[in-house]
Each structure stands twice: as C-alpha cells, then as structure tokens.
Amino acid sequence: MSIILSAKNLTKTYPGNKYRSLINFNLNVEKGQITALLGESGCGKTTALRIIAGFESAEKGEVIINNRVMANDRLFTEPNDRGVGIVFQDYALFPHKTVWKNIVFGLNKLSKSEQQSVAEKVLSLTGLKGYEQRYPHQLSGGQRQRVALARALAPNPGVLLMDEPFSNIDSMKKNQIREEIREILKAAGTTVVFVTHDTKDVLAIADRVAVMKEGVLMQEGTPKEIFNHPANEYIAHFFGKTNVFQGNADENGKVASEIGVFNLPEGKDFGENVSISVRPNSFLVHTTERRGTVQVLVKKRIFMGEYTELICSIQSGSEAGMDLFVHVSSDFQATNDHLWLEVEEKNAWLMDLH
Known part of the structure; x- marks a missing residue:
C-alpha cells in the first residue's frame, strides 16, 4: 500500500x-x-x-x-x-x-x-x-x-x-x-x-x-x-483494566513471579525487572488449591451483566495485599470467598517495567 x-x-x-x-x-x-x-x-x-x-x-x-x-x-x-x-x-x-x-x-x-x-x-x-x-x-x-x-x-x-x-x-x-x-x-x-x-x-x-x-x-x-501486547504499564492500563505483576528475569530468559514462571518474548531484553500484564478475563479460576496457583480472597462481587467482576486480594507472597480484578461468568458460583488463580503463558504479557 x-x-x-x-x-x-x-x-x-x-x-x-x-x-x-x-x-x-x-x-x-x-x-x-x-x-x-x-x-x-x-x-x-x-x-x-x-x-x-x-x-x-x-x-x-x-x-x-x-x-x-x-x-x-x-x-x-x-x-x-x-x-x-x-x-x-x-x-x-x-x-x-x-x-x-x-x-x-x-x-x-x-x-x-x-x-x-x-x-x-x-x-x-x-x-x-x-x-x-x-x-x-x-x-x-x-x-x-x-x-x-x-x-x-x-x-x-x-x-x-x-x-x-x-x-x-x-x-x-x-x-x-x-x-x-x-x-x-x-x-x-x-x-x-x-x-x-x-x-x-x-x-x-x-x-x-x-x-x-x-x-x-x-x-x-x-x-x-x-x-x-502493550509496550509498557501505562499503555496496558490506558486500554482498560489490567493486573500488573512484577517479575525477575534470569540469564536464561525466564521470568519468575507470584503468578508463575514465563519466558521472555524472543528478541526482548527488559533487564532484570519485568512487568507482567494479565487482563481480568485471562485468569483460570479454581475453587480448590492447585499447583502453580495463587490464593486470593474475594472482597467484592460486582454484577456487570455479561460477566461478574471480582475484586480480590492476594493472600501471600511478595504481592500479598495486592488487589486484582478478575472477570468470571455471571452464573459463577463459589462456596466460599477463597479462590485460586492460574495464568497460562499465552495470557501473560511481559513488558518493560517503565
């Protein structure tokens, strides 16, 4: 063109x-x-x-x-x-x-x-x-x-x-x-x-x-x-609600964080400190503990029509106390206020910390 x-x-x-x-x-x-x-x-x-x-x-x-x-x-x-x-x-x-x-x-x-x-x-x-x-x-x-x-x-x-x-x-x-x-x-x-x-x-x-x-x-x-694939945290937040975690990269291109270990995108080098963006609808939500999950406490449920927004607080680790936005189906049911979240690598976007 x-x-x-x-x-x-x-x-x-x-x-x-x-x-x-x-x-x-x-x-x-x-x-x-x-x-x-x-x-x-x-x-x-x-x-x-x-x-x-x-x-x-x-x-x-x-x-x-x-x-x-x-x-x-x-x-x-x-x-x-x-x-x-x-x-x-x-x-x-x-x-x-x-x-x-x-x-x-x-x-x-x-x-x-x-x-x-x-x-x-x-x-x-x-x-x-x-x-x-x-x-x-x-x-x-x-x-x-x-x-x-x-x-x-x-x-x-x-x-x-x-x-x-x-x-x-x-x-x-x-x-x-x-x-x-x-x-x-x-x-x-x-x-x-x-x-x-x-x-x-x-x-x-x-x-x-x-x-x-x-x-x-x-x-x-x-x-x-x-x-x-936002370039940085500012753009990630500008395009709607997202959850940003902090990760540490090693010499092998692995980034460790509270929500899992991820691979740096090919050709990217953000230094040791990396931000990880996860959109609210990108979590796998479990009602029982599983390997590789992070435990959260549901503080609030907001019915949004097509989905329900959960405002959750991480319960342990370096991100303890951090609030997360999690979107689940409107008919989602849980027996208590404790959930476990999992993130697949395809749904975690690694970006510059700045």
Missing part, C-alpha cells in the same frame, strides 16, 4: 511552556487507512493534527501529503492548499445554511451541475437523503456529525482529519454511530487520521492506533496488537 501521509520528526514547543508539546513525532498513514491518535488531554495529539492540517507550524520536522512536501524548515503550505478535509469537534456547521448549502460550501470552483452531482453522492453515502433542506438545529447530534462528514468528503480530500469525532454524541448512541461512521469512511475509501481520548473509539473504527503521552508517540500498531 502507498503512503498518503507522512509526518517526520515533528517537534513543537508553545511560547511560555518549558515542556515540548510534541517531540520527534513520526507517523505514516497508508491509503484508505483509519489511524487514531490516542492519549490523555495534553499529550500532543491535537497539536500533531493541527500541524498536519496546517493550522500550526512545527519548529522542526516535515509533513508530506500525497508525495508532496507541505511543510518543513524552508516551506509552509496553507491549510486550504493541502488537500485535507477536516471535521471539527463541534462540527462547525453554518447554522443559517441548510444541509445542502453546508455540503456544497467548499465546492465553489465547480459548476452547479458538478456541485449537484457531488452533493447527491455524499448525501447518499452518509444516509442524509431527504434532509437536504433542513437546518442544523433541526437535526440530531449524529445527523449533524454526518453533515460535517459529508461536507468534508465532498471535495474528495487526500486525507480526512477528525478531532474527537464522538465526544459530543450521546453515550447511548455512540456504538451505533461509530459503526455508521466506519462504514461511511470505508465505503468512501478515505484516508483518515482522528484524535481521541477514548479507547472505545479506537477499538470500534481504527485500523491502526498511535498511543501518545507527554508529546511522545509511545507505541503504534493495530488496536488488537496494542490491547494484547
């Missing part, structure tokens, strides 16, 4: 801020790929998006879109000449214009017949046929988002940039709207970069994700890769 967007070594420091907002940020996005920039507020993800869009300049680095250099230390291309479409967090629709007029607003270089052809195409693509003469205030949040998306897609941008696209959507409707937006973007074949702080957005629609913290891109991969 061809690379449509390339950001190389982008660095940015805002005046009056002694910390850099972006540090040597690198990103390649392939044609038709949906890539998420994921992180907490202030991690640099929106700064990266704004530099790619041309709303801000980097003090160092280069932006290339469709094999054309848009910005470096000698060149700066204005946003309207970069061939990018943008969906803002608040959608930025014109309240006094109809859906139709919002969509054709950026098509002024086309003839009326060409505008009509493009508008009808994106109206059909986004499921907005029949809403042409409505105004933004007459639409639901999800419909307004689709109008903003249709307007951004109408000029056929090389790259579509989206800033927190689901933050203004009612939580009850988010899952449905995420599915709809992914279907629209894939049907259009659009190359997308979107910013979010919500891992659910990433898991629902992204092909790839770049996890950021304090201006640094910490890990990049598919959502499944990063969920199952």
